[in-house]
Amino acid sequence: MTFQTAPMTPVVKWLLIINVAIWFVFQVIMEGFLRVPFTSIFGLFPGKVLFDFHIWQPFTYMFLHSMQVTHILFNMLMLWFFGAELEQRWGSKFFLIYYLVAGVGAAILYCLGVWVYALITGSQTGLIVPVVGASGAVFGLLLAQGMIFGERIVYFFMLFPMKTKYFVALxxxxxxxxxxxxxxxxxxxxxxxxxxxxxxGFICLKMKGWFDRNEWKKKAKSKGRNLRLVVNNEKNEKPPKYWN
Structure with missing residues (x-):
C-alpha cells in the first residue's frame, strides 16, 4: 500500500513521543535491564481485569509494546500514516477521543471474547497471556480511513490498485x-x-454521525424559531422581507 506524505499533526506527534518514550525508558531499560515488572502491571491481562479489577489495563496496554523493535516501529508508522490526515480533518480533540475509544474498545471486546471462550472451552490461556500495543487503536484509524476516504486509490503491495474501502475490508x-x-x-x-x-471505531463514528445530525436539527429548529415574516401593507413601500 502506498501513502501520500503525511503531515506531523500535534496529537499524532505527542502520541508518537509518549509511545516511544514509554517503550524505551520503562520497557527496554527498566524492565529489560533492571527487571522492573512494568508489563505485568500495565499490560492487558483479561484475567486480572476480570478477577483482580485492574481496570486501568484496557487503557494503559495501548502505550506498551513488545521488545521487538519492529512491533513499535510498525505501529508508530501506521499511527502517523493513518492518523495525521484524520486529525487534520476532525481536529485534535475528536481525533484523540476517537483514538482512545478505539484502543479501549478493542481491549474491552478482546476481554469479553477471551472470557466467553474460556467459559465455553475451559481454556485459561487467554486470561493470563498479556496483550500490549497500539494495534487496536491503529485498526480503528484504518477503518476511519476506509469510511472517510473510501474512494481513494491505493496500491496494495505497491502493485495492485484498489479503493481504500476495499483495502480496509480486505x-x-x-x-x-x-x-x-x-x-x-x-x-x-x-x-x-x-x-x-x-x-x-465503527460504533464511535456512527455515534458521532448521530450526534452531528441531532446538532444540525437543533440548529435548524433554532433558526426556524428566529425567522420572522414582516409584512407592510402601506403603499409604495418595499416588498416584505425575511430576516434572521
Missing part, C-alpha cells in the same frame, strides 16, 4: 481469517483485539 477479512485459524488469544498476534478496534 484487512478486516485477513484478521478474521487469522483469528479463525488460531485461538481467540491469537498466539503472538491478538487478532481479536484488531477486530475489536475496527468494531469500536
Amino acid at each position: 484487512m478486516g477479512l485477513v484478521q478474521l481469517a487469522s483469528l479463525m485459524t488460531s485461538s481467540v488469544a491469537g498466539g503472538e498476534v491478538a487478532y481479536l483485539a484488531h477486530l475489536g478496534g475496527i468494531v469500536a
